[in-house]
Structure formats: C-alpha cells, structure tokens
Amino acid sequence: MRISHYLALCGVASRRQAARLVDAGRVTINQQVAAHTDRVESLHKLDICVDGHPVLAPQDKQYWLYNKPVGIDCRLLINDSCSLLHFLPTSPRLYPAGRLDKDSRGLLLLTNDGELTQTLMHPDFHHxxxxxxxxxxxxxxxxxxxxxxxxxxxxxxxxxxxxxxxxxxxxxxxxxxxxxxxxxxxxxxxxxxxxxxxxxxxADVCLNDLPEKTMRPVSAAELLSLKQLTQST
Known part of the structure; x- marks a missing residue:
C-alpha cells in the first residue's frame, strides 16, 4: 500500500491529510524523505517517522463521539492551548473526522480509522x-x-x-x-x-444529550451505520 494509506491505517491522519504530510516532506522512511509512490508492503527494516517521531504500527480502530464547546480548535496543534489535542487521550491517537471551527460547537466523530475519515470528509461523497x-x-x-x-x-x-x-x-x-x-x-x-x-x-449519528466536553463510545448500531457509508462509496 502507498505510504499515505499506511499512515491513515496507523491513525496518524486521514489519507488526504497524510498525503499533505508527504507533500510537505515531513514523512521519512529509513531516514529518507518519503514520496507518494513509496509503498509499505512489510515493516521489516522500515523506520517510518513523521516530523522525526516514529510511527507506531496500526492499532485497533476506535470510534468516539465528542461534544465540542466554543473555543476549542479542531486543529491538532501541540503548541496551541486551545487545541482539541489537549482534550483527547494520548493513546490511541484520535483525530476528528470533519472539523468544526473554533466559534462553533457540537458533534465531532473522533477516530483513528483513516478510511472512514476520508469517506466522511471528502466532498464528493455527499454525506x-x-x-x-x-x-x-x-x-x-x-x-x-x-x-x-x-x-x-x-x-x-x-x-x-x-x-x-x-x-x-x-x-x-x-x-x-x-x-x-x-x-x-x-x-x-x-x-x-x-x-x-x-x-x-x-450522517445518522446524533448528538442527543451528550454533555459538552464529554466523550462516549460510538454504539454498535451507530458504528454499523457509519461502516455502511464506506461500503456505499
């Protein structure tokens, strides 16, 4: 698989965001700057890093809902005290499948499933x-x-x-x-x-009465409805 696909599977970012990391020269394989054509077929003797930090092997997929309040920035910037990054668990690494701007509030889907994130965020899919x-x-x-x-x-x-x-x-x-x-x-x-x-x-997943600044796991029924989105695109 291509490097951007592999980074998405590892929960680094969505596939499109991972491609941007490659474009920016922030991804290395065995200390060499990665290209989009680089493929990851086996991790044997591969040292993959983003911004110099090793990329961990793919983890079990996680799916959470979060009620974002006004004032939190969905960009995952470690030096920004308002970043959503500081309100998420350190492991597994989760990221929002679609942002809300800082002045808006409400439902976020947090996941390390790059394929689902790509499906929800890409405008061509009309979700x-x-x-x-x-x-x-x-x-x-x-x-x-x-x-x-x-x-x-x-x-x-x-x-x-x-x-x-x-x-x-x-x-x-x-x-x-x-x-x-x-x-x-x-x-x-x-x-x-x-x-x-x-x-x-x-899509069919609702905020309902989830309190602000609170996370909860996606239910089995909700996850099924989300998974069906990837199967229909």
Missing part, C-alpha cells in the same frame, strides 16, 4: 451533516428559499441543501459539503450574522 443555526435578526421566507437553492460567495457555489425554520431567528440546515466556515459565509452573503452554530448530526 450529510445537520446543524442548528441562530442568527442576529428575524429570518424570512426568501432567506430560507435562497439558502436552500445554493449560495454563491467568492468563487464558491454551494450545493442545494435542506433547510427548516425552527423559530424566528433559528433554522436547521442539512449540508452535504464541508467547506470552510460554509454556513457562516452562506448567511453573510444575505446580510445575516451567525450568533450560534451547533452540529447535531453526522
């Missing part, structure tokens, strides 16, 4: 994520219709989505994309400011 959004002024029927039809901002055109009015300043939205700060930028395009953004669902 749904559901959010509750509170804005700074009353919502209109035109706003809801325009948001549902897809929004242009910058050089981006968002996909059509499902949207439902909850109350005068709150709506529920189901996206099949994972663009950077997408909901905030969609709202801004129509003159609205997001005051609160809560992710309540990833």
């Amino acid at each position: 749904s994520k559901t959010y509750l959004v509170q804005v700074d002024k009353p919502l209109t029927a035109k706003f809801l219709s325009d948001m549902a039809s897809g929004v242009s901002y910058g050089r981006v055109q968002t996909r059509p989505c499902t949207i439902r009015l909850v109350n005068s300043i709150t709506f529920e939205i189901v996206l099949t994309q994972g663009l950077n700060r997408q909901i905030r930028r969609m709202c801004q395009a129509f003159g609205y400011q997001v005051m609160d953004l809560l992710r309540i669902k990833i």
